[in-house]
Amino acid sequence: xxxxxxxxxxxxxxxxxxxxxxxxxxxxxxxxxxKLVFENKDNGVRYLLIKPSDVAIYVEYGAAxxxxxxxxxxxxxxxxxxxxxDLNLGKCHLCVAAPNDYVxxxxxxxxxxxxxxxxxxxxxxxxxxxxxxxxxNGSIELAPILGLSDVIVDIVETGTTLVENNLKVIEKVxxxxxxxxxxxxxxxxxxxxxxLMVGKINDKNI
Amino acid sequence: MNITLDxxxxxxxxxxxxxxxxxxxxxxxxxxxxxxxxSFYMDNKNFLQSNRxxxxxxxxxxxxxLKPDVTLSIVKNTNATSEKCEKLYYNENVYRMNMQGREYRxxxxxxxxxxxxxxxxxxxxxxxxxxxxxxxxHPEYILDISHMxxxxxxxxxxxxxxxxxxxxxxxIRQKNLHELEKLCNESEIPSEDTEKIKMLITxxxxxxxxxxxxxxxxxxxxxxxxxxxxxxxxRADDGSFRLDFSIINDxxxxxxxxxxxxxxxxxxxxxxxxxxxxxxEKMGRKNLNALGFAVYFDExxxxxxxxxxxxxxxxxxxxxxxxxxxxWSRVNALxxxxxxxxxxxxxxxxxxxxxxxxxx
Numbered sequence: 001x002x003x004x005x006x007x008x009x010x011x012x013x014x015x016x017x018x019x020x021x022x023x024x025x026x027x028x029x030x031x032x033x034x035k036l037v038f039e040n041k042d043n044g045v046r047y048l049l050i051k052p053s054d055v056a057i058y059v060e061y062g063a064a065x066x067x068x069x070x071x072x073x074x075x076x077x078x079x080x081x082x083x084x085x086d087l088n089l090g091k092c093h094l095c096v097a098a099p100n101d102y103v104x105x106x107x108x109x110x111x112x113x114x115x116x117x118x119x120x121x122x123x124x125x126x127x128x129x130x131x132x133x134x135x136x137n138g139s140i141e142l143a144p145i146l147g148l149s150d151v152i153v154d155i156v157e158t159g160t161t162l163v164e165n166n167l168k169v170i171e172k173v174x175x176x177x178x179x180x181x182x183x184x185x186x187x188x189x190x191x192x193x194x195x196l197m198v199g200k201i202n203d204k205n206i
Numbered sequence: 207m208n209i210t211l212d213x214x215x216x217x218x219x220x221x222x223x224x225x226x227x228x229x230x231x232x233x234x235x236x237x238x239x240x241x242x243x244x245s246f247y248m249d250n251k252n253f254l255q256s257n258r259x260x261x262x263x264x265x266x267x268x269x270x271x272l273k274p275d276v277t278l279s280i281v282k283n284t285n286a287t288s289e290k291c292e293k294l295y296y297n298e299n300v301y302r303m304n305m306q307g308r309e310y311r312x313x314x315x316x317x318x319x320x321x322x323x324x325x326x327x328x329x330x331x332x333x334x335x336x337x338x339x340x341x342x343x344h345p346e347y348i349l350d351i352s353h354m355x356x357x358x359x360x361x362x363x364x365x366x367x368x369x370x371x372x373x374x375x376x377x378i379r380q381k382n383l384h385e386l387e388k389l390c391n392e393s394e395i396p397s398e399d400t401e402k403i404k405m406l407i408t409x410x411x412x413x414x415x416x417x418x419x420x421x422x423x424x425x426x427x428x429x430x431x432x433x434x435x436x437x438x439x440x441r442a443d444d445g446s447f448r449l450d451f452s453i454i455n456d457x458x459x460x461x462x463x464x465x466x467x468x469x470x471x472x473x474x475x476x477x478x479x480x481x482x483x484x485x486x487e488k489m490g491r492k493n494l495n496a497l498g499f500a501v502y503f504d505e506x507x508x509x510x511x512x513x514x515x516x517x518x519x520x521x522x523x524x525x526x527x528x529x530x531x532x533x534w535s536r537v538n539a540l541x542x543x544x545x546x547x548x549x550x551x552x553x554x555x556x557x558x559x560x561x562x563x564x565x566x
Binding site: 060061062063080081082083084085086183184185186188189191 | 346348350380381382383384385410411448452468470472473474475
């Protein structure tokens with residue numbers, strides 16, 4: 001039995017469709033919307049529905065053998081796992097964004113609001129810029145509007161949310177998309193099964 | 207004496223068996239001091255998995271640290287010379303950050319080091335002991351083997367830019383083909399070279415078969431030597447060896463063969479080791495070779511649940527009216543054969559199989 005950690009939500013639905021189309025379906029996933037574990041004994045898979053930012057933790061600690069997670073989360077948490085392929089789903093960029101009329105005052109400490117403190121710190125360290133991080137958990141776009149921060153570092157998919165809040169992208173930090181990850185120990189003991197899965201995904205993606 | 211052995215926790219049992227295994231091959235136990243000067247670790251922080259150590263001032267005002275690692279201390283204090291080798295093992299507590307990096311943990315660790323001049327035979331012996339150590343832990347095990355010379359030999363000859371090399375090493379560690387390809391394309395590495403580096407990641411599998419395949423990629427003498435060293439090691443293969451070049455340790459310390467051991471119930475490596483001549487050189491012992499490994503016990507209790515945990519065979523209950531003579535004779539009759547617990551009330555934290563009620 002292979003435990004697969006899927007991110008709950010839109011991305012998870014797309015990933016499940018992909019996995020189901022290459023022979024790892026699990027019909028019960030459509031039946032009950034409250035359950036978090038779905039199992040198909042015939043093809044030996046068990047899906048776990050997990051908050052996207054926790055998927056990598058489940059895989060790193062071996063509670064799930066493999067999982068699908070955004071590169072943004074991997075960059076932020078840097079878990080010790082194998083990143084076996086790019087699913088080319090949930091594509092977005094981690095960006096620095098600011099109000100439309102923003103001009104950076106390089107003479108002061110830059111205040112950055114973000115859900116990704118580690119990514120933001122590493123990015124500005126590489127530019128040797130002194131910053132102050134404000135860690136938020138949602139509605140990041142609000143921070144610069146209310147003067148809580150100068151800029152934000154967040155994921156931007158289409159840019160609509162930014163436009164609606166009078167914000168613009170000023171720098172791109174990193175590209176992100178859904179990645180297929182595996183626990184290192186589980187990979188050793190299930191290498192054939194997992195490689196077969198990766199092979200099928202790669203064939204489908206081309 | 208079965209009861210005594212059953213009572214041992216997995217960690218204790220493994221520790222005892224490893225001791226007899228290592229002593230059986232002539233390794234001697236080395237007991238170390240608990241502290242080391244803080245600056246010593248800061249000078250060698252890349253060797254440690256994390257540079258966070260517990261520091262405090264000793265009576266003389268010197269800044270000291272609780273040991274986060276044992277190998278460094280052993281290397282620093284070794285009496286070995288190229289004529290006189292040192293074979294030792296240790297069982298020590300080390301203090302490190304946990305995986306999430308939130309708090310310090312005390313980790314019990316056993317390890318084995320060979321310091322002196324290393325021959326084909328010594329390499330084989332240490333690998334064999336690593337393999338036997340895994341067997342002691344669990345019957346389902348894998349020893350993953352790689353060679354710094356093979357990986358660095360390829361990267362050094364194909365990638366001139368050190369910054370790019372560091373990024374590519376990170377990709378190889380994660381078996382991350384897509385990111386590696388992107389980086390190589392951006393840096394305009396010729397596509398046939400990129401393919402060779404990608405092969406490093408895909409080359410993984412049963413030892414002898416993969417070793418044959420990896421011969422096709424040899425570019426220079428460093429890689430050729432690596433392959434012949436790996437061929438020597440294959441003598442110890444019992445079918446659980448796997449060649450996997452995604453294991454890459456810090457090249458400032460490690461050279462030559464490196465390896466990691468996994469057992470099925472534990473989701474991370476339980477054994478890790480390799481050849482670290484470069485560390486010896488850094489410590490000013492240029493003429494010495496060293497090879498060793500450590501076994502990590504820290505989470506065994508979580509993954510190997512002992513059947514005897516919290517379990518009592520016979521619970522004997524008594525009260526103030528019970529004849530002490532009778533109670534004493536029952537206790538003497540049963541203890542040694544069974545796990546017993548004598549109490550006036552039923553203890554809250556124990557399960558028991560049968561109960562003998564001597565209350566009146």
